[in-house]
Amino acid sequence: MMIRTTELSKSFHGVEVLRSIDLGVAAREIVVLLGPSGSGKSTLLRCLNGLEELSGGSLEVNGVRVDADMPSRRKRSSFREIRRNAGMVFQQFNLYPHKTALGNVIESLLTVKKLGRAEAEGIGERLLERVGLADKKDQYPSRLSGGQQQRVAIARALAMEPSVMLFDEPTSALDPELVGEVLEVMRQLAREGMTMVVVTHEMKFARQVANRIVFMDGGVVVEEREPEDFFRDPRSERARKFLNQLSDH
């Protein structure tokens, strides 16, 4: 298993937003998290790389284990190790505005991997080429379209050669005509065998690319199915309602 959570729970100020989540993701598997707003999808994703503190339970990513009741120093260093192995892509891109596209991509190579600049730039240029932005390497994010920014953000996440990629609604902030180029990069990654956990509202993508749908509501996993089964015949009432609401729009 690339990712395994065991009775993972998370509260904000005493309010439980994730309740005893047991989720497993195998290597090369693509899992899409679906669920209504506020169901805890982002929180779950952010717990996986320690952007949110766990309140209970434990998780393991690529062999590195974190327990909610570990001493916080050990947790911190374990999460730092996990983060080197898990790239994350955010809804709002979160590119560094004071660095060029290439500067964004190579930042972790310089600071975390401590590579020399020349070597880092070589890797960075290849990554930008992979997301189709070789010609934009010297541009600052403010000069790039949303779709281009998100592709740079994907290249930045790939720079650490992660064994798993976490996507939190990567296309939700994009104009409709720019969604395709980002999804295409993600499909490419999927074809190359990247392990991916994706929160998205792009149902077509979920249907075509996912190996498994994990449907969440109210902080629990309600249903876990193969995409075809899930979309054709959701078992739970809540999933049915969720899918109906989507098709109403």
Added chain:
Amino acid sequence: MSLVWDNGLFLLKGAYYTLLITVISMIFGLLIGIVVALARLKGNLPIRWLARAYVSVIRGTPAYVQILIVYFGLVDYGITLGPITAACVALSINVGAYLSETFRGAILAIPKGQTEAAYATGMTSWQTLRRIVFPQAARVAIAPMGNTFIGMLKETALVSVITVTELVRSAQLLIAQYFVNMPFYLGIAAIYWVMSTGFSAILHAIEKRLSKAY
């Protein structure tokens, strides 16, 4: 007016001390400001509390009193500082408190997503501060920081009271010698104006360079 010209060299020496004290206090104030801002944002509870108390006390008392305390007050405890040293110490401590507020605000103004993006690639919190947060915060802080510096240039007038022969005291000495007031006061006013305008221009140039980057 010719009296001013005749004593130009003497006044310029006063201007030199004004400038010297300003620049030294700027540099140390900057360091204090950064350390205190970090202490307030990242320190543990006692450190945060200490930093807050420092800022509150300095901002809540007149710089004039702070200068008196450093120069005259400390003597009671056997700490005797020269006038220029005392001036620099007092003003560094003073300006450091104001700058720490500026820096704290600037750091807090950087969106959380920036830090999270850096953490997500495995960067430590210190690396994130240094490489991602500070460069962006500097851009936010530069304008208010410039105002603080220019304010301080003028505030150095206060240290005439502890016998530093900066501009104001130079004028006072000349006045005592020649028994005329206005020309000397106007003279130093003009010098202050030239210096603060010069500072503004320099800061403006830095600001422009910083913002050109993106």
